[in-house]
Structures are given as structure tokens and as C-alpha cells.
Amino acid sequence: MATTAPALRPAATSYRSGLYEWLTTTDHKKIGILYVVNSLIFFFVGGLLALGVRVELAQPGLQFLSDENLYNELFTMHGTVMIFLFIIPILVGFGNYVVPLQIGAPDMAFPRINALSFWMLPLAGILLLSGFVTGGAAAAGWTSYSPLAQDRPLGSPGPGQDLWVTGLVLIGTSSILGSINFLVTIFKMRAPGLTLFRMPILVWTVLVTSVLVLMATPVLTSALVMLFIDRNYGGSFFDPANGGDAVLWQNVFWFYSHPAVYIMVLPAMGMISEILPVFARKPLFGYKAFVFATAGIGALGFSVWAHHMFTTGSVYLPFFSLMTFLIAVPTGVKMFNWIFTLWRGKLTFSTPLLFALGFLSMFLIGGINGAFSAAVPVDFALHDTYWVVAHLHYVLFGGSVFGVFAGIYYWFPKMTGRMLGEGLGKIQFVIMFIGFNLTFFPMHALGIAGMPRRIADYAGNAGWNDLNLAATIGGFLIAASILPFVWNVFVSLRSGKPAGDDPWEGNTLEWATSSPPPPYNFDHLPEIRSERPVFDLRHGRTKPAATLPDPGPVSQPTH
Amino acid sequence: MSSTPRTRFAPGSIWTWLLIALIGVGLVLTVATNAVDALFPPAAATAQGQEIRDLYTVVFIIAAVIFFVVEGLIVWTVIRYRRKPGDDELPPQTHGNNLAEITWTVVPTLIVAFLFVISWQTLNNVEAVSAEPELTVDVTGSQFAWTFDYLDGSGATVASQTVANGEGGILALPVGRSVQFRMHSVDVIHAFYVPAFLFKRDVNPDAQNRPTVFETTIDEAFAGQVLRGQCAELCGIGHRKMTFEVHAMTAAEFDAWLEDAGQEPTPAPSGDVGTTVELVAREIEYVDKELEVPAGAPFAIDFVNEDVAGVPHDVDIRLADGTTIADTQPVDGGASTTYVYGALDPGEYTFMCSIHPIPAMTGTLTVQ
Numbered sequence: 031m032a033t034t035a036p037a038l039r040p041a042a043t044s045y046r047s048g049l050y051e052w053l054t055t056t057d058h059k060k061i062g063i064l065y066v067v068n069s070l071i072f073f074f075v076g077g078l079l080a081l082g083v084r085v086e087l088a089q090p091g092l093q094f095l096s097d098e099n100l101y102n103e104l105f106t107m108h109g110t111v112m113i114f115l116f117i118i119p120i121l122v123g124f125g126n127y128v129v130p131l132q133i134g135a136p137d138m139a140f141p142r143i144n145a146l147s148f149w150m151l152p153l154a155g156i157l158l159l160s161g162f163v164t165g166g167a168a169a170a171g172w173t174s175y176s177p178l179a180q181d182r183p184l185g186s187p188g189p190g191q192d193l194w195v196t197g198l199v200l201i202g203t204s205s206i207l208g209s210i211n212f213l214v215t216i217f218k219m220r221a222p223g224l225t226l227f228r229m230p231i232l233v234w235t236v237l238v239t240s241v242l243v244l245m246a247t248p249v250l251t252s253a254l255v256m257l258f259i260d261r262n263y264g265g266s267f268f269d270p271a272n273g274g275d276a277v278l279w280q281n282v283f284w285f286y287s288h289p290a291v292y293i294m295v296l297p298a299m300g301m302i303s304e305i306l307p308v309f310a311r312k313p314l315f316g317y318k319a320f321v322f323a324t325a326g327i328g329a330l331g332f333s334v335w336a337h338h339m340f341t342t343g344s345v346y347l348p349f350f351s352l353m354t355f356l357i358a359v360p361t362g363v364k365m366f367n368w369i370f371t372l373w374r375g376k377l378t379f380s381t382p383l384l385f386a387l388g389f390l391s392m393f394l395i396g397g398i399n400g401a402f403s404a405a406v407p408v409d410f411a412l413h414d415t416y417w418v419v420a421h422l423h424y425v426l427f428g429g430s431v432f433g434v435f436a437g438i439y440y441w442f443p444k445m446t447g448r449m450l451g452e453g454l455g456k457i458q459f460v461i462m463f464i465g466f467n468l469t470f471f472p473m474h475a476l477g478i479a480g481m482p483r484r485i486a487d488y489a490g491n492a493g494w495n496d497l498n499l500a501a502t503i504g505g506f507l508i509a510a511s512i513l514p515f516v517w518n519v520f521v522s523l524r525s526g527k528p529a530g531d532d533p534w535e536g537n538t539l540e541w542a543t544s545s546p547p548p549p550y551n552f553d554h555l556p557e558i559r560s561e562r563p564v565f566d567l568r569h570g571r572t573k574p575a576a577t578l579p580d581p582g583p584v585s586q587p588t589h
Numbered sequence: 590m591s592s593t594p595r596t597r598f599a600p601g602s603i604w605t606w607l608l609i610a611l612i613g614v615g616l617v618l619t620v621a622t623n624a625v626d627a628l629f630p631p632a633a634a635t636a637q638g639q640e641i642r643d644l645y646t647v648v649f650i651i652a653a654v655i656f657f658v659v660e661g662l663i664v665w666t667v668i669r670y671r672r673k674p675g676d677d678e679l680p681p682q683t684h685g686n687n688l689a690e691i692t693w694t695v696v697p698t699l700i701v702a703f704l705f706v707i708s709w710q711t712l713n714n715v716e717a718v719s720a721e722p723e724l725t726v727d728v729t730g731s732q733f734a735w736t737f738d739y740l741d742g743s744g745a746t747v748a749s750q751t752v753a754n755g756e757g758g759i760l761a762l763p764v765g766r767s768v769q770f771r772m773h774s775v776d777v778i779h780a781f782y783v784p785a786f787l788f789k790r791d792v793n794p795d796a797q798n799r800p801t802v803f804e805t806t807i808d809e810a811f812a813g814q815v816l817r818g819q820c821a822e823l824c825g826i827g828h829r830k831m832t833f834e835v836h837a838m839t840a841a842e843f844d845a846w847l848e849d850a851g852q853e854p855t856p857a858p859s860g861d862v863g864t865t866v867e868l869v870a871r872e873i874e875y876v877d878k879e880l881e882v883p884a885g886a887p888f889a890i891d892f893v894n895e896d897v898a899g900v901p902h903d904v905d906i907r908l909a910d911g912t913t914i915a916d917t918q919p920v921d922g923g924a925s926t927t928y929v930y931g932a933l934d935p936g937e938y939t940f941m942c943s944i945h946p947i948p949a950m951t952g953t954l955t956v957q
Contacts (some may be wrong), residue, residue, distance in 0.1 A: 475627035480784025
């Protein structure tokens with residue numbers, strides 16, 4: 031379609047290629063790809079850190095790490111890297127690439143701020159990881175509870191913790207700028223006819239996520255600045271030794287970090303809400319309910335933070351218990367919407383759908399085992415044990431990461447013009463699915479049996495040996511599943527099957543332009559009468575528009 | 590991959606499905622045989638733990654039903670609604686169904702409301718604290734030691750137990766008596782966790798010295814058992830070593846133990862010691878980090894721990910390769926002792942605190 035249309039504008043700003051272009055680009059598509067690639071690199075780094083943890087725990091006894099502080103550095107940086115440098119940014123990357131296309135816009139509202147937001151991330155990553163070569167990375171857990179994170183001999187002396195604080199402030203700033211950019215783009219730059227309730231669900235989830243980021247991240251940023259002052263200038267915010275309050279840190283930290291769970295899950299939910307209808311050849315079941323459920327999760331997400339603090343003895347327990355139970359309701363609504371999208375559909379089992387089904391079945395477990403912790407007395411037993419590790423990985427890996435891979439297989443053809451191999455994709459899915467469950471399911475039993483998190487070693491007679499070994503084997507299976515993925519990307523970029531404009535018979539506007547799209551995204555847009563404009567066009571329900579209204583001066587990528 | 594999909598992995602091919610089904614069945618069987626047992630908590634040793642276990646059972650049953658219904662629905666949908674090869678017709682374009690959507694909003698709301706109410710009831714019982722418990726234990730957490738002080742009716746300490754690096758004293762508790770724990774930390778956050786209690790509570794440092802409090806009663810059936818306890822909140826390099834043992838005793842055994850434990854321990858006689866050197870620890874640091882003693886003769890260190898109560902130290906001696914050749918008993922903050930060591934060959938040794946193995950608590954012992 032787009033390729034046969036007459037060029038409407040002179041190709042004055044044709045793509046420059048090469049390193050200079052990638053370093054200076056303000057094109058949302060290139061920035062989106064930079065986000066995705068950068069995040070995947072940190073995914074591999076975080077994965078290696080996790081393998082270090084799993085190797086040490088494979089058997090009782092300290093075999094792999096002689097320096098116990100290094101073990102604490104490994105799991106601290108694993109959590110930090112995976113959350114702040116992989117999951118959050120890779121979802122921002124998909125948002126960056128897909129949202130302007132899905133709303134028929136030529137770019138984000140603020141292209142240069144967009145580039146700035148991205149380039150803070152590799153810098154922050156280098157800062158965080160440089161702790162390993164400056165006397166030890168941060169080792170107080172990704173939660174960095176005070177006073178352990180304070181500058182004291184048995185706390186967190188040395189620059190690693192300061193680098194952690196600084197890196198997180200940078201990442202937070204990047205998130206805040208990015209969220210403003212998304213909000214303005216979504217509210218101001220939608221194509222004619224694309225009303226709010228015709229927006230693709232991914233756009234809705236990015237919208238709600240941006241509101242969460244905008245409200246929550248400044249709280250974390252100020253807490254981090256206070257921690258920095260405590261550590262370096264004798265502040266007394268969070269250190270009881272100086273009259274501060276240790277539990278206060280937990281309140282402000284989780285006031286950000288619980289909504290952050292939804293920041294890490296909502297866009298992935300949006301991605302599979304794009305994928306399931308396409309491969310079932312049906313519209314999303316209950317579009318409006320889904321939108322309200324997303325907004326409901328966003329709103330309730332701000333009233334549950336203290337469920338991470340049930341054992342502190344400083345929390346009004348019934349309130350946070352009730353809110354935590356309630357947030358299961360909108361999440362359940364979404365689960366049924368997805369299932370009934372598939373119901374009576376005609377399912378094509380391409381790799382994106384497999385990963386999306388992985389999301390459904392694993393996120394279900396992550397939701398159900400979360401309900402155990404909402405029952406406060408049960409949480410007294412489970413808190414800070416491996417049960418929680420199992421729960422959070424079923425949400426963030428079983429949910430978000432499976433969603434991310436669904437998205438990679440789904441949009442790779444749009445980003446590169448070439449398909450990823452289906453065979454290798456399915457091999458990756460099967461190995462990753464088995465490895466994931468082998469790693470994290472046994473952790474439920476370990477937690478129930480009393481194994482605390484964040485211990486470098488355990489007694490050989492505690493009865494935890496077999497389950498730990500299983501988890502370690504599973505960890506290596508997950509690592510193995512990355513190999514076919516990397517090979518797949520490599521082969522497809524060189525000689526993958528050409529994708530064409532619309533390889534999946536998609537519903538949304540990104541499939542109405544070429545693959546990859548031109549710098550200005552669209553030569554022309556179809557009429558928009560529903561949330562599935564490309565579906566309507568394919569089935570003759572609407573006509574292609576003859577010309578694209580001039581989008582004005584923001585349309586051209588500026589350098 | 591080649592551009593034509595291989596038939597072996599063709600979407601919907603019978604072999605792909607058979608493979609997935611086989612793996613699935615294998616997994617389910619393996620997991621199911623062990624899972625149900627492994628997914629239940631150990632027998633609860635306390636009355637409160639038993640209530641938590643009962644609540645867990647209710648939550649587990651509801652969770653299992655929801656899991657099998659929804660997961661089953663997913664699997665059935667996926668198998669039933671595959672697209673047949675060559676089928677290009679669109680399925681019915683259903684946009685929603687108000688009745689169904691209201692149902693799956695209301696029913697889960699009722700389920701979670703029920704769960705909330707029963708967990709609130711259990712919570713009130715588990716959190717109940719009596720004004721006059723039959724026994725009060727004051728717990729001090731420090732990096733990386735537990736101190737358990739047994740208080741009498743007036744709040745005075747009648748006996749004290751210190752467990753440093755998981756070694757030393759025990760937490761003896763009588764069965765059938767309500768025990769109130771009042772806990773605070775002298776440094777970072779710890780958490781008192783006994784898996785068989787199905788319970789943990791944070792042990793916080795606090796500028797106003799407000800303790801965290803809970804109360805529990807060990808079941809009579811557990812008399813004579815030893816239960817594992819451990820710090821559950823990351824507290825630094827020695828976190829994993831912060832273990833302790835709960836010895837459940839009959840009331841009579843406990844009373845005898847308490848009287849015995851309340852006796853002041855008599856320091857071991859120092860015997861024939863040639864040289865005695867002094868060593869002071871203050872704010873988790875040895876004041877002197879260089880000590881000298883003559884070779885070939887026993888020697889002693891007069892050790893004064895000037896840290897606050899609850900922060901024990903010791904003075905172990907190690908070879909350059911890290912082997913411990915003298916393993917000493919910790920001394921609590923505010924106390925002092927004399928450690929007697931056997932004769933050493935000339936050379937340089939390391940003396941260090943085994944509870945705080947950091948540079949500030951490591952020194953060089955020169956033997957010549």
C-alpha cells in the first residue's frame with residue numbers, strides 16, 4: 031500500500047545511516063530500537079548476575095564465591111539491572127516505537143527530549159555497574175533499606191552505593207521526561223478520527239503507565255537525594271543513629287516501587303492485548319472494560335505499597351490488605367477479557383501468540399500466589415522467603431518478559447522489514463517456558479519450608495538441596511533459550527524473509543505503512559472508524575484516505 | 590531459517606502438539622506427586638502459627654480451584670479454537686458481553702472480600718498481645734548476633750543468651766505459656782523468623798527505642814523439639830549466619846534451665862600465662878590493630894568490649910591462608926574477658942572478630 035503510493039513530500043531528510051545517525055537520531059523509531067537493544071544488553075548482564083547467584087546456591091556450602099559481600103552485590107545488581115535497565119526501559123522502547131505509529135503521528139511530541147531520555151540510560155547503567163571496579167557495587171539489595179544502605183563499616187561503605195543512588199536518579203529523570211513526552215504525544219498528536227476510545231490498548235496502557243511514572247518517580251527521586259545526603263553530608267532522614275526513621279525509607283521507596291510493578295506490567299499487558307486479537311482474528315473482548323481495568327489498576331496501585339512492609343510492625347494492616355485484595359479484581363477482569371478474546375477465535379500459533387499465551391498462563395500464577403501475601407497472617411510466614419522470589423518472577427518474568435518476547439517477535443518485522451524465524455522462535459519459547467518453571471516453581475516450596483531470600487548459603491540438612499539444584503538447572507535452561515533468540519535475530523537481519531507491510535494481518539495503524547516505515551511514518555492514513563482501522567480497511571469497511579493532512583512543522587525529524 | 594516454514598514446526602502440526610502435550614503431561618505428573626506436600630507449610634509449633642496454617646489452607650484451596658478453572662479454560666480454548674489450514678473465514682466478531690463481564694467482576698470481588706474478612710479475623714488473633722504475659726523475652730538484633738534477655742515481672746534481666754554467627758546460646762522457650770517478645774536492633778534492620786512459627790517480625794533500630802512486639806504460645810506437643818530460626822531481613826555480609834535455635838521445653842524443664850542460665854558464668858582460670866596484652870573494641874573497631882607477643886609461650890589478651898550491649902565481639906587468630914587456629918567465645922558489649930592462647934611459632938598472624946570480619950576489626954599479631 032504505502033510503497034505504491036506516490037511520494038507526497040520530497041525525500042529531503044532521507045535516512046542517514048551509520049553510527050553518527052544512531053548517535054544523533056531524534057526519530058522515535060530509531061530511539062525505540064536503541065531502547066530495545068540497550069535493554070536487551072542489560073538483560074543479558076542481569077541474567078549473568080543471576081546465574082552467579084544460582085551457581086552459588088546450587089549446593090550448600092560456599093563454593094563459587096569466597097567473598098560473601100560479592101554475593102550481596104550480585105543479587106543487588108541483578109534486581110537493579112533487571113528492573114531499572116531492562117524491563118522498564120524495554121517497555122518504554124516499545125512504547126516509543128509503536129505508540130506514534132499506532133496513533134498515526136509522525137514522531138513523539140518532543141523528539142530531542144526523547145533522545146535525551148534514552149541516552150541517560152546507558153550512562154546510568156555504566157555508573158551502576160562501575161561499582162564492581164571501584165571497590166564493590168551496591169550490596170544492600172535493590173530495595174537498599176536504610177540503615178544498611180548508610181555509610182557505615184558494616185553497612186554500605188565505599189562508592190558503590192553512591193553510584194547506585196546516582197544511577198537511579200538519572201534513570202528516574204529519564205522516566206519522568208519520557209512520561210511527559212508520551213502524555214503530550216498521546217493527547218495532542220492522534221490522527222483525525224482516533225478518539226480516546228478508539229486508541230489501541232497498548233496506547234492506553236502506555237498512557238496510564240506514564241501517569242504512574244509521573245506521580246511516583248519524583249517520590250523515589252527525592253528519597254534517593256535524601257539517602258545521598260544521609261550518606262555524604264550527615265543528613266538524618268533515614269538513619270536512627272542520627273535521629274532518622276528507618277521505616278520512612280521503606281514507605282517512600284515502596285510508594286514508587288509498588289506502582290513500578292504496574293509500570294513494568296501494564297505495557298506488557300498492552301502488548302499482548304494487541305497480539306491476541308490479531309492471532310485470534312477477533313477484536314479484543316470487552317475493550318472498554320479493559321480500559322477501565324487498566325485505569326483501576328493504576329489508581330489502586332498507589333494504595334497498596336505497604337503490603338511490602340507487613341512485618342515492620344508500623345503499618346495499618348487491614349487497609350493495605352483490603353486494597354491488595356481489591357487490585358486482584360481488575361487484573362482478573364483483564365485475564366477473562368484475554369481468554370474470551372481467544373474463545374471462538376481462529377488461532378494461528380505463530381511465535382508471538384505462543385509467548386502471549388506464556389504470559390497468560392504464567393501471569394495467572396503470579397496473580398494467584400500474590401493473593402497469599404495479601405492475607406496478612408499468611409504473609410507473616412511468606413515475607414522475605416523464596417516464596418516472594420517465586421511470586422515476583424512469575425509476575426515480572428512470566429508476565430512482563432514473556433510479553434516482551436511476544437512483542438519482539440510481533441514488531442521485529444515492522445522494525446527491520448524482515449521476519450524472525452518461526453522454528454527458532456518456537457525452540458526458544460519451549461526451552462524458556464520449561465526453564466522458567468523449573469527455576470521459579472520450586473521456590474514456592476523453598477519459601478514455605480522457610481528459606482529466606484538473600485542468603486549466600488544454607489545448611490545442608492535443611493532439606494532445601496534438591497529444590498535449589500532444580501532451580502539452578504532451570505536458570506541455565508533460561509540462559510540456553512537466549513542462544514536461539516540471538517542466532518535468530520542475527521540470521522534474520524542478514525537473510526530473513528521479507529516481511530511486507532502487514533505480515534500478521536494486523537489491526538492497528540503501524541501495519542498501514544511500510545516495514546520499516548519512512549522517517550515521517552505515513553504517506554497516507556486509512557479512515558479511522560474503530561479501534562481496528564487496518565482491519566476495517568482490509569475488509570472493505572472503510573476507504574483509504576486520498577491524502578494525508580499536513581501534520582505541520584513537527585513532522586520532520588530534526589537533527 | 591529458510592523462508593519456507595519446515596513442516597516439523599508448522600503451526601498446528603500434530604507433532605508440535607504431541608510434543609507439547611507430552612512435555613506438559615510429564616511436568617504435571619512430576620510436579621503433582623510432590624507439589625501438594627511441598628506447597629504446605631511445616632506443622633505449626635505455636636497456637637498462632639496453627640491459625641495461620643488454617644488460613645493458608647483456605648487460601649490455598651480457593652487459589653487451587655481458581656488456578657485449575659482459569660488455566661484449564663486457557664488450555665481448552667487454545668486447543669479447541671485452532672485455525673484449520675486454509676480456513677480464511679473470519680470468526681464471529683464478538684466485542685463483548687455485559688452479563689459475562691459483570692459476572693467476572695462481581696464474583697472475584699466477593700471472593701477477595703471473603704478472603705479479606707477471614708484473614709482480618711486471623712490477624713486479630715495472631716496480633717493479640719496480653720498485658721501480663723507469662724514470660725517476656727527482650728530480643729536484641731545486631732550484626733550478626735542475637736541476644737535474648739529473659740525478663741522477670743519487674744523488667745529486670747534474669748538470664749541472657751547470646752548467639753553470634755549462629756553459635757553460642759539458645760532461645761529456650763516453655764511450651765504452653767504465652768511468651769511476649771520485645772525486639773529492637775542496635776544497628777540495621779533484622780527480622781526474627783522461626784519457620785515453624787509461620788511468623789516473622791522485623792527487628793528495627795529506632796531513634797525512640799520503640800520495640801516491635803509479638804506474643805506466641807508453643808504447643809505442648811512440641812516439648813523437646815529444636816526449631817530453626819534465622820534473620821529474614823538482609824543485614825549485611827553475615828546475614829546468612831544469623832541463625833539461632835529455639836529449644837521448646839516443658840514448663841518444669843524451662844524453669845530449671847532458666848535458673849541455671851541465670852548463674853553468672855565463672856571465668857576460666859587463666860593459669861600460667863607469660864605475657865598479657867590489652868585490646869579494646871569500640872564502635873565495631875579494634876582500637877589497636879598491631880599486637881606483639883613472644884614466641885613459644887602461651888599468652889593472653891585482656892579484651893574489653895566497649896560497644897553497647899547486644900554487640901558481641903571476639904578475638905580469633907588466623908593464619909595467612911584464613912585457617913582459624915584459635916576460635917574464641919564472643920563477649921557482649923559492655924563486658925570484658927581474658928582470652929588465653931597456646932604457644933605460637935614466630936611469624937605474623939591475623940587476629941580478627943569472627944562476627945564482624947571487616948578491616949576495622951582485623952589486626953596483625955606479630956609473634957617473635
